[in-house]
Amino acid sequence: MDNIGTSNSIPSQNKNHVRLCVGKNVVEMGLARQYSRTLTGVQIDAIYHTAIVFNNVEYFFGQGIHRKIPGSTHHGRPMQVVDLGKTDLPVDVVEEYIHSLAEIYTPESYDLFLHNCNNFSQDLAMFLVGKSIPDDIRNLPETFLKTPIGQMLRGQIDQSMRKMTQAPDAVAGQNVASSSSAAKPIPKSTTNGVSTAPITNGITHKQPSTAIINAQPLSDTPGQVHYISSLSELDRLLEAAHNSCAVIFFTSATCPPCKIVYPTYDELAAGAGTKSGAKLIKVDISASPSANAVAQRYQVRATPTFITFLKGQKQDEWAGANPSQLKGNVRLLLQMAQPSQHRHATLKLPTFQRIIGKPIMCTRTPPLEKLLAKIGPQFTQDQSVQDLLSYIKTRDDKGMTEAPIPNLHAFSDHLTSSFASIPANTHFAVIDLVRVAAVDPRVSSFFAAEHDHKTLSTLLSGAGHSDNFSSAPYNIQAVSLQLACNLFGSNVFQEQVFHGQSGSDLKEKIETLASQCLLSPHANARSMAAALVYNLSAYTHNQRMHNIPDEDASPNDDLSAALLESITSLSSVVSASTSNAASTKETLHALLLALGMLLYAAPPEDMLWDLCRAMDLRGALKEIKSSDLGVKDEPLLKEVGDELLGKGAF
Structure with a gap:
């Protein structure tokens, strides 16, 4: 519960040190201990506020997420400073993660009992060091709400305390500037993303708004x-x-x-x-x-x-x-x-002459009991897996604001140590479980920021097929591609992949996955691989739309070549499968959408133009249009074939 932060009594610390600061509510100090047993039948010693101090910045949740200089708020001395340990995560990655939490910890989502500063401290502590904040603090709201008087007074207390916890003076103090460009607010997108057809039945839950990190250019400021x-x-x-x-x-x-x-x-x-x-x-x-x-x-x-x-x-x-x-x-x-x-700006290309606001994601949750049965007890009986399942169920039933993330450090340790010993035919179900969890940007951010990306490296390694997804079973290809797409819901992941520094190896894994699955004998796998290429291309496409060249973030040439080969060989893949006309058209649409993203506004020296000429891609598209595949009315054949490769070619 809320409302005291830190003071100048907080010990000095190294940048990678993490501390939890615990305080009592300014108004309720002493009252909870004096009257709680009489009113509720339960002894409550204090109403707590918590904040996390890392890199000499105090982070807490009230009127949104706040960053303050420790000791600069008016809340007084903390009752207790808990040393949570050290983290190896770089400061910019931590800032990116906190920014991803801003979609969940909004001013509107604040609830004194169910979604408060302690929930935020819990999420941030688990991300940084894999440790929970003390149970007596974390479970206090639940303890109070279990009492009859707690249920009766919940609304009244929440409203009266909200005036304090979210008032301007409740977050007074000196602000600390964010250390990462990613910590700037993600603009609300005005364009819709493209959705892929699910491969499993289940429920879809509400998720935070996800945007490509450059969906809008940085706002201009007056010059001098x-x-x-x-x-x-x-x-x-x-x-x-x-x-x-x-x-x-x-x-x-x-x-x-x-x-x-x-x-x-x-x-x-x-x-x-x-x-x-x-x-x-x-x-x-x-x-x-x-x-x-x-x-x-x-x-x-x-x-x-x-x-x-x-x-x-x-x-x-x-x-x-x-x-x-x-x-x-x-x-x-x-x-x-x-x-x-x-x-290209003068061509008739409505599909591509727009900002890409959202990545493609696969957000459906399959029936969890069936998924667990496929995995088997050897893996699922571990407590970390049970905690993850409990989190997914709570998230889907009540929303992300009421579902604190579990101990992902423990889950990662269990997965990476036991994955190789699990029967190969159940690997796809484990990947699918992680795919479902990764819809939450808090979860996908954790996997993106993990040291050596050990969880993703374990899962995205061909699942035992010699690091070659092209020979992996279709179900492995499908869930791996969908997991990779869901990672784009995290701005931490996007920053690493698009800006190609600490995440260069991660980007390489994702591009390799897409390249190999683009040549899959399964048309649907090619379609999902094209969706992943779409996500990979979105940042570069938006930079071009903003007239800000940033070709370093473009997918590599091997991926571009695989995409062209996937299109030109589509006829033989369809002939060898039982795909119907609708499925064939969907696959072609996805492939052309990805290609158009790479081609639109690409400079003349881009190698993709040479590849298109060498493979006579325009001619191949004409053949596909006149074939018996039932795709004559596919609009992207005209946009990509006639406009981009015809009038827009160099």
């Missing part, structure tokens, strides 16, 4: 005038504006006309924003000899003088204090500096 007084400062700014534009305004303290255009210049700098990369520079040549040296470089002898640069080259020069001329020239320069429109 850069005051410089040396050539080194100038060179640094011009280099920063090499792909955009720059303006140098030469002025002096003894120049009255210069002051006429000062407000106009400030306004232009603010309007240019920071995203444009434009640099508006001001040099007072009378300020110092070094500033005068800047004027000498450009042979400036009068003020005000303006010199502009476009893409690193001098563009224009003029003198005089004319605000209208200054506005016109700078605005034209800013327009010229904008990235040129890609030729």
Whole structure:
């Protein structure tokens, strides 16, 4: 329950040290111990608030998730500081995980008894060190609600305490800036993702809104005038504006006309924003000899003088204090500096000329008892598995806000140590169990942040088929692909895969899985592999839509080649299977959707264009359209074949 944080009595700590700070409610201090037994029949010593302190930041839940400097809140001294241990997780990964919790721990979801600061502390502690917060704190709401008076007064107490726990003064204190770009709020998407057909029957539960981490570009902020007084400062700014534009305004303290255009210049700098990369520079040549040296470089002898640069080259020069001329020239320069429109923007491509807001995920839960029966008691009787099952049932029945994550550290240890000894024909059921759990971004974030990704490495290794999914049984292919798709519900996973640093090995595993399953003899497996390619391509596609090149996040060439081969060989795969026309069309649609994502707005030097030409993909699509596969009316044959590979090819 709530409401006390930390104080300056918290011991100093190393960055990787994790502490739980426990306090009593400011108003209820002492009252719970005095009256609880009389009112409820149960002794309750205090109403607790908890916070986690890590990397010298205090994290807690109230009006959403808060980050404060430890000791800066008004809540007073903590009753107790519990040392939870150390974590090896990098600070940026922890920040990304906390950001993923923001979809679950919203101001609207706060409930004094069922979804409070202690639930948040529990989730964060389990993620960081695999330890629960003390049971007497965690179970206190349940203890109170089991009493008749607790049930009767629950609503009244929640409403009265909410005014304190969520009021502005309840979270007062100095804010701490997030250390990760991923901790910026995920914008609400205005576009819908693509859903895949489930392969198992079951229920679908409500899940947090999931977005591709760049579904919207970072919001722009007003630019500013850069005051410089040396050539080194100038060179640094011009280099920063090499792909955009720059303006140098030469002025002096003894120049009255210069002051006429000062407000106009400030306004232009603010309007240019920071995203444009434009640099508006001001040099007072009378300020110092070094500033005068800047004027000498450009042979400036009068003020005000303006010199502009476009893409690193001098563009224009003029003198005089004319605000209208200054506005016109700078605005034209800013327009010229904008990235040129890609030729694909003029084509008729409604499927691809949009931001990808959501990844494809498979969120259905199969009948759990049947799943357990397939796995067998050897694996499922372990307490960590039982805890995971209990969590899934609670999550599906009551929602994620009432389902704290179990001890995933213990589950991971059990899975990785016993997976090889489980009969191979039950591996798919274990993977499916993890797939169901990974719908929750808290769970998928844990697996993405695990040291050496040991759980995912165990599961995504071909499940005993020599690291080759192309020869794995269909059920292994299907659940592995769906697990990989569900991982994209975690911004921790997305950050690692799309930004390709600590997650480069993880990205390689995911791309290998997709590449091998794209060549599966099962058409449905190819369709699901294409869905995974869609998720892998989404970030790069959005960057292109935002005119922000980031080709490092693009899928590798082997994956692109496998996708093309999967399309060109689709006829033989369909002929060898019992797929009906609807299934064939669905598979083709998924493959073309993934290909279009990779092709749209791709630069001419992208190897994918060479592969398309070498494999005569446009011709292959024409053959598929005229074949007896029943796909003539597939709209993506026109968009990809005629528009992208025809009018949009290089």
